[in-house]
Amino acid sequence: MKNGTISRRCRCTNPGTGKEYGASCPKLKSNRRHGVWTVFQELEPDQEGRRRRFRRGGFETSTKAQEELDKVRALLAIPDEDDAWGQLQMSDLLESCLKEKAPLPDYDEVRRRVATGQPLNTKITVGEWLAIWLDGRKRLSRGGWKRYDCDIRNHLDPHLGRHRLDKLRVQHVSKMFDDINEANIEIQEQNEQRRAVKAELDATPWKGAENRARRKWLKAQLDQMPPFRRITGLNTQPHIRDTLRAALNVAIAQQQMPPFNPAAHVELLPGTKPKALVWTAERIVRWKETGEKPSPVMVWTPDQTAIFLDFIAEHRFYLYYRTIAFRGTRRGETCGLRWEDRNKAVKAIAIATQLIQDGWDVYEGAPKTASGVRWLALDDETDQHLDLQWERQQQEKLEWGDAWQDTGRVFTNEDGSIIHPGKMSDLFERLVAAAGLPPIRLHDLRHVAATLMLAAGVDIKVVSETLGHSDTRITRDTYQTVLDDLAKDAAEKVAQLVPHSRRPTLSVVTDHGALRLPRLAPPRKTTEPGTAESA
Numbered sequence: 001m002k003n004g005t006i007s008r009r010c011r012c013t014n015p016g017t018g019k020e021y022g023a024s025c026p027k028l029k030s031n032r033r034h035g036v037w038t039v040f041q042e043l044e045p046d047q048e049g050r051r052r053r054f055r056r057g058g059f060e061t062s063t064k065a066q067e068e069l070d071k072v073r074a075l076l077a078i079p080d081e082d083d084a085w086g087q088l089q090m091s092d093l094l095e096s097c098l099k100e101k102a103p104l105p106d107y108d109e110v111r112r113r114v115a116t117g118q119p120l121n122t123k124i125t126v127g128e129w130l131a132i133w134l135d136g137r138k139r140l141s142r143g144g145w146k147r148y149d150c151d152i153r154n155h156l157d158p159h160l161g162r163h164r165l166d167k168l169r170v171q172h173v174s175k176m177f178d179d180i181n182e183a184n185i186e187i188q189e190q191n192e193q194r195r196a197v198k199a200e201l202d203a204t205p206w207k208g209a210e211n212r213a214r215r216k217w218l219k220a221q222l223d224q225m226p227p228f229r230r231i232t233g234l235n236t237q238p239h240i241r242d243t244l245r246a247a248l249n250v251a252i253a254q255q256q257m258p259p260f261n262p263a264a265h266v267e268l269l270p271g272t273k274p275k276a277l278v279w280t281a282e283r284i285v286r287w288k289e290t291g292e293k294p295s296p297v298m299v300w301t302p303d304q305t306a307i308f309l310d311f312i313a314e315h316r317f318y319l320y321y322r323t324i325a326f327r328g329t330r331r332g333e334t335c336g337l338r339w340e341d342r343n344k345a346v347k348a349i350a351i352a353t354q355l356i357q358d359g360w361d362v363y364e365g366a367p368k369t370a371s372g373v374r375w376l377a378l379d380d381e382t383d384q385h386l387d388l389q390w391e392r393q394q395q396e397k398l399e400w401g402d403a404w405q406d407t408g409r410v411f412t413n414e415d416g417s418i419i420h421p422g423k424m425s426d427l428f429e430r431l432v433a434a435a436g437l438p439p440i441r442l443h444d445l446r447h448v449a450a451t452l453m454l455a456a457g458v459d460i461k462v463v464s465e466t467l468g469h470s471d472t473r474i475t476r477d478t479y480q481t482v483l484d485d486l487a488k489d490a491a492e493k494v495a496q497l498v499p500h501s502r503r504p505t506l507s508v509v510t511d512h513g514a515l516r517l518p519r520l521a522p523p524r525k526t527t528e529p530g531t532a533e534s535a
Contacts, residue, residue, distance in 0.1 A: 004041035004073060006065040009057065010034060037065035041072045043091040054094050071104050078107075078114050086114060093120045113255075126168055127161025129256065133247040141365050143356055151243040155180065155232070160244075166257040173244065173266045177237055181269070184231040194225045234271035241266055276447050279304060279438045287438055298440045299447045302455065311435040317419075319385045320411045321428065321445065327376045328449030328467045331421050331442055332356050333367060337410040342386065347378045349386075351468065357421045372468040386410070450475070 010025045027034045038057035045051055054072055059065035072094060079086025090110075097104055100123065113120055124132075130152045137145055159176035160168065201218040205211050232240075245263035252259050277283070277295040287293060300308070305325055312318050323334055332354035341350040351374050356365045367373050378386070389410060396414055397404045405416040413419060428442040440448075446467070453463045464475040 002042040004039065004054075004069045006037055006039055006059075006062060006069055008035045008037050008062070010036070036060060037062050039065050039069045039072065041069060041076075041094075043076075043094060044087045046091075047088070052091060052095055054098060056098065068104070071107070074107055075104065075110060078111050089120050090114075096123065124165050124256070125161060126163050126165050127157045129165045129251055130156055130161070130247055133250055136250075141356075142358060142363065143365070146358070147239070148243050151240045155240050156244055165251060168248075168257070168262050170262045170265050173241075173262050177241075177266065177268060180232050180237065184233075187229050187231050190226050191228055194222065194228060197221050197225070234269050235273060237268050238271065241268065276444075276451070278451065279440075284438050293439065297447060298438065298444055299451050300437070300440060300444075302452060304437055305448055305452070308432065308435050308437055312431055315431070317411065317424070317427070319382070319389055320419075320424065321431075322382065322385070324442070324445045325448050326379065326382065326452070328446045328453075329376070330354065330368065330372075330446060330468070331424060333372070333468075335409070335411060335419050335421050335424065336364065338408050339390070339410060340408060342410075343375075344383075347380070347383045348375050349378060350375050355418060355421055360422065362418065362420055367468065369468065371465075374465065374468055376466065 007023050008028055009023050010021060010028060012021045012025045012027065013019060014021055025035065036057055037059040038055065039059070041054040043052040043054055056068060059068065075094065076087070076090055079090055081087075093105065093110070096102075102123070105120075110120060134145075134148055134152060137148060140148070155176070159179060160172060163172055197218055201215060201222065204215050204218065206215070241263050245261055248257070248261045248263055251257050252261060274296040276297045276299050278299050278301060280301075283294050309318070309322055309325065312321065320334055323329055323337075324331070329337075329351060333351050335355040336353045337349065337351075338353065341352050343349070351367055351372060353364055354367055354372075355362050393412065393416070397406075397416065400415050403415060405412075407416055407418050409418055411419055425442045428445070429439070432439055450463055450467060453466065454460075460475055467475065469475050
């Protein structure tokens with residue numbers, strides 16, 4: 001470490017050159033009170049090799065300047081001489097003090113942080129900390145990391161990034177969500193305006209000079225409007241809060257901020273998680289009249305599922321969709337099924353990997369959660385279809401020869417290459433429309449599997465494990481409406497188990513006496529051997 005210096009300087013200017021005298025001012029020699037003292041100390045170059053110096057002036061006496069220099073040198077001496085990273089961090093800390101015009105940090109606190117391996121700069125911003133935290137999450141799956149990155153890039157950094165990490169408060173986080181909700185209102189209004197202009201443009205005919213001028217004006221209006229945008233819904237906001245809370249928990253553990261997590265104390269507007277609804281006859285009629293689905297999550301009845309499977313019975317990917325409909329596998333899990341994961345002896349197949357769509361790119365990854373790694377029992381018919389699928393692949397392998405791609409997947413294209421999850425969703429929508437069935441998403445076919453299992457009386461815990469849910473509460477929350485329908489059906493079956501010939505008269509008591517109500521259905525008549533017919 002190079003020795004630092006202190007010097008006396010002033011702001012007097014040379015009349016001849018117009019420049020400041022600095023340390024060569026003639027008054028400094030004749031007047032001991034003229035000018036101020038300045039500290040100079042060489043620091044470690046930054047990571048790019050740029051030279052840095054600690055320079056701070058304004059000290060009235062040499063004693064005060066020397067005390068400041070001694071503090072700087074004491075801080076620089078904390079890391080060992082062979083600790084290049086520690087020396088760099090210490091220089092970064094001193095440089096940040098200069099930029100922020102802040103006093104030097106406490107020596108004992110800095111020494112403790114160096115000894116425990118904690119970051120030295122406790123005055124970093126929320127944005128800087130989020131970048132450090134996200135960089136340390138590289139062990140996550142690509143999808144999980146991108147979700148964190150999306151929350152930070154689109155919401156947390158723009159709204160909170162400028163705040164100092166140790167000064168972040170609940171009101172700052174609450175204001176972020178208030179601003180998001182206000183922006184949602186603006187986005188919805190702009191989308192409606194653009195939608196109205198677009199509808200008018202589509203309805204305006206091409207013929208006629210007046211119509212062409214009108215179309216030209218409408219197109220100019222569209223060009224000036226913001227594009228269609230998605231809002232940050234109430235169901236998305238809790239995930240943004242969870243991302244911030246996770247990042248702040250690590251900051252608290254590293255003593256970057258007080259042991260208080262503002263994100264854990266923010267109240268959000270309640271969101272509504274869509275419930276799975278069955279496509280009943282009444283809902284189908286309403287859908288045909290309005291074109292609107294009763295819920296984002298719709299489920300086929302067993303009869304509707306049978307119609308679909310019969311319709312695609314000869315299709316190449318019949319078994320693909322049958323597996324989702326009967327065993328509730330996710331789209332990517334089904335695309336990622338491998339022959340090596342099949343246990344023919346016990347008629348089961350393991351969910352051990354999946355194909356994940358990132359944009360339009362596809363990569364292989366682990367199942368969504370730890371509970372997603374599971375064994376699925378197969379019925380006899382599905383097991384037989386797997387045998388046929390294997391035989392067909394072997395035939396295609398012979399036909400393609402050297403061009404065959406040996407991916408080891410159960411479901412492939414004709415050349416053995418992997419199937420794209422997005423293309424399987426698009427194909428499913430076309431097949432549903434061709435079959436004349438009410439629309440559901442490919443992911444809803446997974447919900448169909450849950451409904452079929454619940455209708456068959458399978459225990460909720462078994463259903464949860466088959467679907468790969470981490471908790472039965474997730475299963476109950478998602479399929480509560482289906483469970484309610486099944487409960488009503490069970491109540492009817494219980495009533496039918498108890499035959500009785502006489503039913504009480506339905507009446508209510510009023511101020512004017514008993515009011516007899518009409519029966520909803522005639523009583524059932526039974527005749528016992530040796531007795532008269534009774535009503």
